[in-house]
Amino acid sequence: MLGNFSYCNPTKLYFGEDSLEALRTxxxxxxxxxxLIYGGGSxxxxxxxxxxxxxxxxxxxxxxxxxxxxxxxxxxxxYEGVAVARxxxxxxxxxxxxxxxxxxxxxxxxxVHCDEDPWEKYYIRFEEPSCETLPVGxxxxxxxxxxxxxxxxxxxxxxxxQKIGHVFADEKIMPRFAILNPRYTMTLPQYQMVAGxxxxxNHICEQYFSGDDDNTSDYLSEGLMRSVxxxxxxxxxxxxxxxxxxNLMWSATWALNTLLSRGKxxxxxxxxxxxxxxxxxxxxHGMTLAAVSLPYYRHILPYGVAKFKRFAIQVWGVDPAGKDxxxxxREGLAAMEAWMRELxxxxxxxxxxxxxxxxxxIADATILLPGGYKTLDxxxxxxxxxxxx
Amino acid sequence: MLGNFSYCNPTKLYFGEDSLEALRTxxxxxxxxxxLIYGGGSxxxxxxxxxxxxxxxxxxxxxxxxxxxxxxxxxxxxYEGVAVARxxxxxxxxxxxxxxxxxxxxxxxxxVHCDEDPWEKYYIRFEEPSCETLPVGxxxxxxxxxxxxxxxxxxxxxxxxQKIGHVFADEKIMPRFAILNPRYTMTLPQYQMVAGxxxxxNHICEQYFSGDDDNTSDYLSEGLMRSVxxxxxxxxxxxxxxxxxxNLMWSATWALNTLLSRGKxxxxxxxxxxxxxxxxxxxxHGMTLAAVSLPYYRHILPYGVAKFKRFAIQVWGVDPAGKDxxxxxREGLAAMEAWMRELxxxxxxxxxxxxxxxxxxIADATILLPGGYKTLDxxxxxxxxxxxx
Numbered sequence: 062m063l064g065n066f067s068y069c070n071p072t073k074l075y076f077g078e079d080s081l082e083a084l085r086t087x088x089x090x091x092x093x094x095x096x097l098i099y100g101g102g103s104x105x106x107x108x109x110x111x112x113x114x115x116x117x118x119x120x121x122x123x124x125x126x127x128x129x130x131x132x133x134x135x136x137x138x139x140y141e142g143v144a145v146a147r148x149x150x151x152x153x154x155x156x157x158x159x160x161x162x163x164x165x166x167x168x169x170x171x172x173v174h175c176d177e178d179p180w181e182k183y184y185i186r187f188e189e190p191s192c193e194t195l196p197v198g199x200x201x202x203x204x205x206x207x208x209x210x211x212x213x214x215x216x217x218x219x220x221x222x223q224k225i226g227h228v229f230a231d232e233k234i235m236p237r238f239a240i241l242n243p244r245y246t247m248t249l250p251q252y253q254m255v256a257g258x259x260x261x262x263n264h265i266c267e268q269y270f271s272g273d274d275d276n277t278s279d280y281l282s283e284g285l286m287r288s289v290x291x292x293x294x295x296x297x298x299x300x301x302x303x304x305x306x307x308n309l310m311w312s313a314t315w316a317l318n319t320l321l322s323r324g325k326x327x328x329x330x331x332x333x334x335x336x337x338x339x340x341x342x343x344x345x346h347g348m349t350l351a352a353v354s355l356p357y358y359r360h361i362l363p364y365g366v367a368k369f370k371r372f373a374i375q376v377w378g379v380d381p382a383g384k385d386x387x388x389x390x391r392e393g394l395a396a397m398e399a400w401m402r403e404l405x406x407x408x409x410x411x412x413x414x415x416x417x418x419x420x421x422x423i424a425d426a427t428i429l430l431p432g433g434y435k436t437l438d439x440x441x442x443x444x445x446x447x448x449x450x
Numbered sequence: 451m452l453g454n455f456s457y458c459n460p461t462k463l464y465f466g467e468d469s470l471e472a473l474r475t476x477x478x479x480x481x482x483x484x485x486l487i488y489g490g491g492s493x494x495x496x497x498x499x500x501x502x503x504x505x506x507x508x509x510x511x512x513x514x515x516x517x518x519x520x521x522x523x524x525x526x527x528x529y530e531g532v533a534v535a536r537x538x539x540x541x542x543x544x545x546x547x548x549x550x551x552x553x554x555x556x557x558x559x560x561x562v563h564c565d566e567d568p569w570e571k572y573y574i575r576f577e578e579p580s581c582e583t584l585p586v587g588x589x590x591x592x593x594x595x596x597x598x599x600x601x602x603x604x605x606x607x608x609x610x611x612q613k614i615g616h617v618f619a620d621e622k623i624m625p626r627f628a629i630l631n632p633r634y635t636m637t638l639p640q641y642q643m644v645a646g647x648x649x650x651x652n653h654i655c656e657q658y659f660s661g662d663d664d665n666t667s668d669y670l671s672e673g674l675m676r677s678v679x680x681x682x683x684x685x686x687x688x689x690x691x692x693x694x695x696x697n698l699m700w701s702a703t704w705a706l707n708t709l710l711s712r713g714k715x716x717x718x719x720x721x722x723x724x725x726x727x728x729x730x731x732x733x734x735h736g737m738t739l740a741a742v743s744l745p746y747y748r749h750i751l752p753y754g755v756a757k758f759k760r761f762a763i764q765v766w767g768v769d770p771a772g773k774d775x776x777x778x779x780r781e782g783l784a785a786m787e788a789w790m791r792e793l794x795x796x797x798x799x800x801x802x803x804x805x806x807x808x809x810x811x812i813a814d815a816t817i818l819l820p821g822g823y824k825t826l827d828x829x830x831x832x833x834x835x836x837x838x839x
Contacts, residue, residue: 063632063696065466070459073621076713077454232462243452277677277697281704284673288666307452308666311713315670324465324700 063276063324070318072210073238076311078303080240081112081200087238088120091196092152095122096145098166100130100158104202107248113157113200125149127169130158133217133224133343134165136180142169143179146195156199156236159257160206160346163199167214167234170195184216184225190234199239204246204310205257205347207264207317209239217340222426224340226332241314243307247300254300255404256347258293258309262286263331263350264316270358270368271326271432278321283375285321288312290376290400297404328433331357334445337426344413351406352413355398356448359391360441365434366390410449420446452665452713459707461599462627465700467692469629470501470589476627477509480585481541484511485534487555489519489547493591496637502546502589514538516558519547522606522613522732523554525569531558532568535584545588545625548646549595549735552588556603556623559584573605573614579623588628593635593699594646594736596653596706598628606729611815613729615721630703632696636689643689644793645736647682647698651675652720652739653705659747659757660715660821667710672764674710677701679765679789686793717822720746723834726815733802740795741802744787745837748780749830754823755779799838809835 075083088095095117104110117124127142146154146169156166172179174192182188199209208214212234215226246254269282289312295305315321334357335349342349362369370386373379373393381389398408407413415423424442437445464472477484484506493499506513516531535543535558545555561568563581571577588598597603601623604615635643658671678701684694704710723746724738731738751758759775762768762782770778787797796802804812813831826834 063465063693063700065468067462067464067472069462073456073458075456076452079454083456275680275693275697277674277681277700277704280673280677280680281670282673283676284669284671285666287672288669291664291669292666304452304664307713308664311452311666315666315709320704324696 066323068319068323069232070210070235070320071232072235074210074241074314075238076241078242078244080242081116083238083240084113084116084200085120087198088117088122088153093121093123094125094150094152096125096127096149096151096154098127098130098142098154098156098158098162098169100132100162102128103248104157109157109200109202109245113155117155123149125151130162130165132161132345133339134161134168134215136216136218139165139168139172139179139216143172146173151195154195154197156197157202159201159203160208163197163201163208163236164206164214164216166197166199167208167212167229167236168216170197171229171234180216180218183227184218184223187227189230194234197236199236201239201241201310202245203249203253203257204313205260207313209236209241210314210318211235213317215336219340222340222422224336226336241310243303243310246306246310251297251300251405253345255293255297255406256345256351257313258289258296258347258404259351259401259406260347261309261313261316262289263354265289265321266354267329267331268321268325268327269372270361270365270434271328273365273367274325276325278323278325282321285312285316286376289316293404326432329430330433330437333428333430334442337423338410338413338415340426341419341423342410342414348407348413349410351401352408352410353445353449355394355401355408356445358394360445361433361435362390362394363387368434369393410446415450417450420450455712457708457712458621459599459624459709460621461624463599463630463703464627465630467631467633469631470505472627472629473502473505473589474509476587477506477511477542482510482512483514483539483541485514485516485538485540485543487516487519487531487543487545487547487551487558489521489551491517492637493546496634498546498589498591498634502544506544512538514540519551519554521550521734522728523550523557523604525605525607528554528557528561528568528605532561535562540584543584543586545586546591548590548592549597552586552590552597552625553595553603553605555586555588556597556601556618556625557605559586560618560623569605569607572616573607573612576616578619583623586625588625589634590628590630590699591634592638592642592646593702594649596702598625598630599703599707600624602706604725608729611729611811613725615725630699632692632699635695635699640686640689640794642734644682644686644795645734645740646702647678647685647736647793648740648790648795649736650698650702650705651678652743654678654710656718656720657710657714657716658761659750659754659823660717662754662756663714665714667712667714671710674701674705675765678705682793715821718819719822719826722817722819723831726812727799727802727804729815730808730812731799731803737796737802738799740790741797741799742834742838744783744797745834747783749834750823751779751783752776757823758782799835804839806839809839
C-alpha cells in the first residue's frame with residue numbers, strides 16, 4: 062500500500078524548441094553574479110554556448126565560468142568549482158549540459174558556503190547542508206538522468222574508486238528552473254543517446270521492481286516504460302525525429318523526479334552495480350547500467366516472480382496463456398533483452414573496459430542496498446559481475 | 451507531438467495517516483491570522499475540525515471561520531468570505547474539506563485584495579489577478595477534483611445559471627501545501643465516493659481524448675486510468691480498504707495537477723456539459739459528468755476512432771482480433787459503461803433533477819470548447835442532453 066510520504070517539486074520547467082527564451086524571464090530573479098558551468102565544450106560547437114552567453118550579457122549579468130566538467134564529475138573538480146564560485150560571489154549557478162553538469166552544479170551549490178569538506182560531509186557522512194545553498198538553473202542538452210528536476214548529485218572520487226550519489230532532502234536543492242529543448246539533444250552521438258534512453262528506462266525499473274503491494278506508482282511506471290520503449294525505437298532509427306526525442310526528454314524528467322517512488326520501496330541495485338563499474342572504468346553511465354541489468358534481474362527474478370510476470374504482460378505484451386508464472390516472467394526479460402540489443406546497448410562490462418581482475422574491487426565498491434526483491438550479499442555481487450563480463 | 455509548454459507545481463503534499471501533523475511544520479511559515487474554511491459541518495462530527503483547531507491553537511494562530519461552503523460554491527458566498535478574510539486581516543486561508551472548499555479558498559485568495567468585482571474580473575472576463583493574493587493551505591477530506599494541487603477554482607452564479615471554472619495561470623495560486631489523509635475520505639457516503647471516482651476518471655479522459663499525436667502524456671493517462679479502475683472496484687466493494695482509498699486519493703491529485711495536459715490539446719466538453727447540468731440542478735459534480743459522458747463519447751467516437759480504439763485495448767483490454775477499428779472502439783465504451791454501472795453511478799440527468807423542459811436552458815449554459823475530436827454546435831449539445839435524460 063501507499064506508505065506515508067511528502068512530495069514537493071518546485072522546479073519550473075520550460076519545454077520546447079523556443080524554451081531558451083525563458084532564460085530572459087528567469088535571470089532577473091537572481092543577483093548579477095552568474096557562474097556558467099559546462100562540460101567538454103560541445104556547446105561551443107553547436108551554438109548553445111553563444112546563445113546562452115548572449116542572453117546572460119543582455120540580462121546584465123557578470124559571468125564566471127567553470128568549464129570541463131567531466132561525464133563523471135570528480136571531487137577535485139568539485140573543489141575547483143567551489144573556489145571559482147566563491148571568488149565570483151556567485152548568486153546563481155547556471156548549468157548548461159547533461160546530467161553530469163547539472164549534478165555537479167548542485168554539488169557546488171551545497172558546498173560554496175560549507176565550512177567542512179563537502180566530500181566527507183555529503184558523500185561519506187550523507188549529511189544535509191547546514192549552510193546557505195546557491196540557486197541552480199539548468200539548460201539541458203542531454204537526456205537521461207532526470208537531474209534537471211531532482212535533488213540528486215553524483216560525485217566520483219577517483220582516488221578511492223568511489224562513485225556516490227546523494228539525493229538531498231530539501232527541495233530547494235532542486236534546480237529552480239530547467240530549460241528543456243529537445244533539439245539540443247539531437248546533436249548527441251547515437252551511443253550517448255541510447256545510453257541515456259537506457260538510463261531513463263532503468264530509473265523506472267529501479268522504482269518498479271520492489272514491494273508486492275498494489276500501488277498507483279506502478280501503473281504510472283508501466284505507462285512511462287511503454288512510452289520510452291515506443292519512442293526509443295523511433296529515435297534509434299531516426300535520431301532527428303522531434304516527436305520521439307521530445308517524448309524521451311519528457312519521460313526522462315518524470316522517470317526520476319521523485320514521483321514514481323512516492324509511498325513505495327525501491328531497489329537501486331542496478332545503479333549501485335553500474336556506479337561501481339563506472340568508478341573503475343569511467344564508462345558512460347547508461348552503458349554500465351545496461352551491461353549489469355540482465356544478470357541482476359535474472360538473479361532476483363525468483364524472489365519477485367509476480368512483479369516480473371506483471372512487467373512481462375503489461376510492459377512487453379507477453380501472452381500468459383498456458384504458461385507458468387516464472388516462464389511468463391522470463392519471457393518479459395527476454396523481450397527486454399531483444400529491445401536492448403535492438404538499440405545497440407553495451408551488454409557486457411568487458412566491453413566497457415572492465416576486466417576479470419577488477420571484479421573483486423568492483424564488488425568492494427558496490428554499495429549493498431536493501432529494498433529490492435533480494436538483498437544481495439557480496440558473493441552474489443561477484444557472481445553477477447562475472448556474468449556481466 | 452509535444453508542443454511548447456511550461457510546468458511548475460510547487461504545492462507541498464503530505465500524504466498518509468499521520469499527515470495532519472505536518473500542519474505544525476507548515477503553520478509557522480505564515481502570519482498569525484488564519485481563516486479556517488469548511489463546508490456543511492461534517493468535519494465537526496468526524497473529529498477533523500477539533501484536530502485542526504487544536505493544532506491552530508497550539509501554533510498560536512488567531513482564527514476566523516468561513517463555514518457552510520456549499521458543494522457548488524456561489525458567488526454570494528464568495529463575497530461573504532472576502533468580507534470575513536478582509537475583516538480578519540488574513541495571512542493564510544486554510545481549507546478543510548473537498549474540492550469545493552479548496553476551490554472556494556482559491557477564489558477568496560484572488561479576491562481579498564481585488565478592487566473590482568471578482569465574478570466580473572475572473573469568471574466573465576477571465577483575467578488574472580493584478581493584486582496581491584493570499585496563500586492557501588488545504589486539508590483534504592474528499593477525493594476527486596484535484597483542487598489540492600492546481601490553480602483552478604469553480605464558482606457558480608445561481609442568478610445567471612452559470613457554473614464557471616477559472617484555471618489561474620500563476621502557480622502561486624495553487625495551494626502552498628495540502629494534507630492528504632486517505633482515512634479522512636472513508637467517512638464519505640458511497641454516493642459521494644463513487645461520484646469522486648468518476649470525476650477522477652473523467653479528468654483523465656478530458657486530457658486523453660484529443661489530438662492524434664504520439665505523446666508521453668497519453669501513456670501516463672492510460673496507466674493512471676488502469677489504476678483508478680482497479681482501485682475503484684476494490685473501494686466500491688469495501689470502502690474501508692485503505693490501500694484502494696489511498697491509491698484513489700493519489701490518482702486524483704495527478705489526474706488534474708496539469709501534468710497530463712502538458713504539450714497536448716485537451717477536450718473538457720464533458721465538464722462543460724456537466725457543469726451546465728449542475729448549474730440547473732445543483733447535482734453532485736461527478737454524477738453530472740457520469741450522466742452525460744456516454745452520450746457525448748458515443749457522439750464523438752466517429753471523429754476519433756483511432757484514440758477510442760487505443761483506449762479500448764490499452765485501458766479495457768479489448769481484444770482487437772478480427773474486428774474493425776470502430777467495433778473495437780465501441781467495445782471500449784461498452785466496457786466503460788459496464789464499469790460505471792458496477793460502481794452505481796447515475797447514468798441519466800433526469801435522475802439528477804433535470805427535466806426535458808430544461809434542455810434548451812442547459813444547452814444555452816453549455817460553453818462550447820474546441821479541442822476535442824469534434825467541436826460541438828448547439829444542436830449537437832441539445833441532442834446529447836436529450837440522450838442523457
